[in-house]
Amino acid sequence: MKMPIRQIIIGDRHRKDMGDLDALASSIADIGLLQPIGVAPDNRLIFGERRLRAFRDILGQTEIDVRIIDMPHIVVGENAENEVRKDFTTSERVAIAQAIVDEIGGRQGHRSDMKPRPNGDEVEGRTDAFAAKRAGFQGKRSYLDAKHVVENAEPEIVDAMDRKVLSISAARKATILPPERQREIVKSDAPRVDLERQFEAERRQEALREDPLLKCQTVTDAVMDIANTGMTADEFRAVAAPATVARLQRYALPAFRFLKGIVEVGHDQKRAG
Template identity: 30%
Template structure:
């Protein structure tokens, strides 16, 4: 691909109707940054006809420049075939985090279709690996993103709006009933459930497909463990959750599960939430770590930097409150004094 730097009036540059990004979103902050510091990163364009160009990447920067009324902006004029341009567009957006998870999945699917047309002899896994190499990703990561397109339009809308992440969505796919899957997705978005909690709910429904969401949430809160075998239903008896005896090897299946295709830090965080505590001493250590997060100011810093802080902190309050109530019940049952 050949490129050269040119300076164009933003009005000469038309948007791409097939852009991988569906909506430029709010560009007010970007416009303010460009007004203060100038356009530091050129936008990519291709020549159409006369003095008309089409944007390849940098849609948000172009929109911000137009809103500011700039008359001249730096552009990279690209000369390449359509496939090369599409890959350049996708890679630039991925590297700049300009796409939400669903837009990334849709863009990868389009790129995969292009590759499949050119190389029809490749198998599914080989296609994923080739697409991944073009984007600097693993084939496994590509497959994880593509799996989002198997979800219902209602769940995809939550992903597009940023209310569910790819990590959370991949666990939803393990729920066999699509209606239940949608119910869990709505609950996750409204209650701020973590990917680890969704994984546990998915395990409950995989083991007990006839459970209601309310029953599964109660089981999650009580710490019940799922069992992979589905028990035979007994006519006339109410549904119940099957618990796994602690000595069974499958006890740790959900604690150690590898979450593929997600950033390492996020994967580690989910595994940390699933890690079991095996003694009162370990429990005291965990409580001490949580307390230090508050009195050392970590929680305030994290909350200031996290757009989903209210939902996550509400979830934390619910968890701490439930833990405290359970401890108080234990003291009452044992006749112990809290003082």
């Protein structure tokens, strides 16, 4: 449906840099608005701020195509997660997940079927996992990585992720690079596998210069993610692509040496205690 732009409530948004809106407006003028923006029933903008601003501020339009997103309907699971995954881009699903978190927060003490049942310090983690599932992500980590991309990457990287030129994990790695390098690599039109290899190589170089405390957090998160999957090596080999198995094998030995040192130190400290 079409809606007067003046009726749409933008509210506070994480992204402040809108990127090249002139190019976006030119594309819309040439081929039209391929994907409507998303709004809640109360006219609150869920996704599509760049499209809205290009429509309003550059093209001078007063109406825009919108899609009404029934958040309670999604939160209670009345539509399947795979339908959300199919119908929306990755960045739009990030926005839907955040709207789910907001919906849950606004209903504390009300309908228990519209929120997870977390306790204490687990509230935030379980809410993220719940929102990730309802928004069609494979898991909490995939959602948090995509959210990080939306909030921190250059618009070109977000667009490449939405068009599946980059995977979520590759786009996440790209965020560590300077903005100009993000744009340069994406605009090279290299095949997806080459783009991901280049981001991986440059990310490793940037990681060497990271603050030691940030490195500690990165390592801790990675180990916890592996442990929380509950996957065995046999299960991994059975479902992973051969290229993925080969890539992991390249990193497995140094990772094993590191973890062996951590475990041995912990064992020695326990025995000494």
